[in-house]
Amino acid sequence: MASSFATQDSSHLADCPTQPTKRRIVRERGQREVFCGLTGIVWLHRKIQDAFFLVVGSRTCAHLLQSAAGVMIFAEPRFGTAILEERDLAGMADAHEELDREVERLLARRPDIKLLFLVGSCPSEVIKLDLGRAAERLSAKYLPKTRVLNYSGSGIETTFTQGEDACLASMVPTLPATDPAAPANLLVVGALPDIVEGQFKRIFDELGIGPVAFLPPSRSDELPPVGANTHFLLAQPFLGDTARVLESRGAKHVSASFPFGAEGTTAWLQAAASLWNVDPMLFRKVIAPSRERAKRSLAPYRQQLEEKTVFFFPDSQLEIPLARFLSQELGMIPLEVGTPYLHRQHMEADLEHLPLNAQLSEGQNVDKQLDRCLAAKPDLTVCGLGLANPLEAQGLRTKWSIELVFSPVHGFEQAGDLAELFARPLNRQERLAV
């Protein structure tokens, strides 16, 4: 694959004498038009079925949570906000006592909750409310029935998907230890839709790779074990802290492209297969049907998207792997790929397959970036909900980035769906005569 990439790259060189030899990275400071890490609760609370997420924050936090998804999700909200009030701030009330009372009420009426996350927010951090201490105290009180953990989803600490990173990192110390004598095990890290987990599990089983576990699990009593014999694959590109704490428990990171599209998924599975010394013939045989299906499903979208330009605003850290997918597998031309934070090591494999003339930008000055975007006139702009309609009104076609986090997009069987998400705005443009 690396060699085919090199060929592709040199053909670009032939076409274009000014082809850069080094990638341009813009680093900017200014207004960042991004969600904070609390937003991750919207999908995490559905993923971990016996967990409750209690944000300790302000009315703004509660308002964000109900607005973030663009809709209010009314089915079984296993999250809430303990809203700080004036008396908490003025020291008239002991915030810890108040919190204990709210947690007691909550757990009394939700006895099914086995894992409670106290989620820190901007205000709780600024007033230095020690939620770590609160979690320890409350765990001591409610264990073994309910474990209480804490992490920060605040905007001053986390950007959007980093909330999931912080959440998973907070779970790592509670994972049981593997038996040091046991054979190697594989841990897949990052919240995935159940159907995608099932697909990956079947492939790993057929390859003879295992035991395989997933973090986060669907139920908090199914915590995967971790230890020196654990190898972990990241399913999501935004899990830097989680990877670090897993490594501190002895687990080893399996470096790979992220599993988007036919090529990304192949590379991701290949990385695990190599470690497990899976016979290359067996590997090819096992993945061939799904890989071929993925390629077939991508073909019609390649026709629609090839040579089309795309511009990514920073949002979820999925930007680089997705730009790699669009470029390598669908022939799109990434003009600028924004990311809130560039984790070079985790992005290495995807960056290798991203054309060098695709400009990276880290951080954001949204006004300047909008200027660049409007000047570049990309065929498709991937951006957040706050920017999409204003850009559409200026004649650009956009894809809401949040949908990429909320939809099953990983793996072979979803490759076509993922491509369709990018093709739809262009498809719609063709249909409309108004």
Next chain:
Amino acid sequence: MKLTVWTYEGPPHVGAMRVVTGMRDTHFVLHAPQGDTYADLLFTMIERRKERPPVTFTTFQSRDLGKDTAELFKDSAKEAYERFDPQLLLVGASCTAELLQDDPGGLASTLGLPVPVIPLELPSYSRKENWGASETFYQVVRGLADTERRAPSKEGRKPRCNILGPTALGFRHRDDVKEISGLLRAMGIDVSVVAPMSATPSDFVRLGEADFNIVLYPEIAETAAKWLERTFGQPSVKTVPIGYGATTEFIKEVGDIAGVDPALGLAQDESRLPWWSRSIDSTYLTGKRVFIFGDATHAVAAARVATEELGFKVVGLGCYNREFARDLRAAAKEYGVEPLITDDYLEVERQIAELQPELVLGTQMERHIAKRLGIGCAVISAPVHVQDFPARTSPQMGFEGANVLFDTWVHPLVMGLEEHLLNMFRDDFEFSDSSGPSHLANHASPASADEHVQPADNVVAFPEETAGDQVTWEADAESELRKIPFFVRGKARRNTESYAAERGISVINIATLYDAKAHFAR
């Protein structure tokens, strides 16, 4: 500390954003952490606005906290001024920045900008969105209105008014303003300034040149209108023209204040509501039990329309904004119901489940509650959703607004003859009540509405104590109960159980069911 699942109102700075986003040539610099920019999507997605709200967020992060967030604020304000070239700059802080005490107002004044800068104090830990909108509007009015200006001599000109209160992201504000402006025009009255929506800062300067003000949305404009009254002697029209009767009164009040003949306005009466309501097809609406919740102004207005103009019976009335609780309490007293003043959505859900109304008039929150309970619902108030910004013109106010109310409130109900048929042939295999009103294809089909007396297990709510704990049902009586249409079944169960409990009956049979029915016959 107070546990909240869903909120009726955002924080006060979102109220400020609603005012600024409605205005023109104005920019708001908000000292706020990264993440608070989520508020932009309320405007670009829900209201489908084509421009970003004119708001610059400083979006500080933790690394800035150790350095100088005040400097960051100044840089942001300066850059925002240079880029957006506004005639007016507002500055304020969101909840987190409030804790930093950087004093945006003081910092902005050191920049020496050549435009007015109005600092906003938005106490996030004690106030909410409507208050924030009201305070922002008041501060802009007070800061810009030229106190030297007065309405010119009345000789040779039409009476002149300002319309106060409409904002961005308001429930039908866009269409209400259009409707009421048309009505005023027909009465020979000039609309001088509509604010904050569509007003420029220079429009605010000349607010004093009008003869009087119309307070369309008291939640947002009452404070400012009182100041204008004190400062310029401008009287306020206080009737909110929601419904046929209120519109008529509004016209008379305007006529009085402006010194014009109300007949000019009343001649605009194109409302079909009075006849639609009197026509015999509407007989089935008589005494429909309706639960009403929203902001106080819309809820109180809805209660009147429901009672006087549709012949419904108000069984519950509430609002989420305590600032206007007094008005709501007075109305509740008039309809003989307990006022429900709360911003706790679980409390509202509990009360709807208990009252088992046939129709809920509420906000987007109540729409979800009603959907879950299998009850018809129409939205009458913010908080809003994308559906509350229809493509067509759909006011709540004025004569056309009354038509809209009739249509949207009657639509969710099971229609007259259908209701009779459901009563007659309950066990019909095709035409069953569990499929809901036949004209609403995707109406939620409640499996068994009476089970909803208790909130479903998967809802965050305290379990209800029901009379059902003490009394049991004979199988015959239970199956008779199931023959009662779903939209009244829950009420029948509750009435029968309380009837039995009061009389010490521990087992309910068919006779108890019908005794209770006779007892509670309305």
